[in-house]
Amino acid sequence: MDGRPRILIVGGGYGGMHTALRLERLLHPGEATVTVADSRSYMTYQPLLAEAAAGNLEPRHVVVPLRGVLRRTQVIKAAVSSIDHGSRVAYLTTGDGAHTPLRYDVLVLAPGSVSRVLPIPGLAETGSGSRPSARPSTCATTCSAGSTQRRRPAQPRLARPS
Secondary structure (H helix, E strand, O other), rough: OOOOOOEEOOOHHHHHHHHHHHHHHHOOOOEEEEEEEEEEOEEEHHHHHHHHHHOOOOOHHOOEHHHHOOOOOOEEEOEEEEEEEEOOOOEEEOOOEEEEEEEEEEEEEOOOOOOOOOOOOOOOHHHHOOOOOHHHHHHHHOOOOOOOOOOOOOOOOOOOOO
16 A cells, blocks of 8 residues: 555445545645445435425435545445454445455444334334435435426415504
């Protein structure tokens, strides 16, 4: 290798993306190699999912492409399947099932959260949520089926009493 420190960020969600952005600002070009590994090449901005589902916002405004935002960070579209911290090696699994080792010097774990399913009978089987398991592309298909111009009808304004 070239001797530069290798920083691996596991997860490209809000925490991982902003960690990489901050490192890009703090580190001089070439000072370290920063890598983000996530199974998705985009970050979903969770607070706006409800707005996209309601049709108040276009679904494309809810996702942020990591490669477009992180100019000096290597983005690898792969899931981290295991980590050997003693050897400082993370094992990445790509979409085709290949396992690739990736050495690192500094490890940042930001894999995101998992929604907790409450112990309500039938909820896990029939309920739906708005966590990242519902991809924005699915939301785009479901929420704006057809036209992106559809909006909620304007409410009539009531005249104020004089």
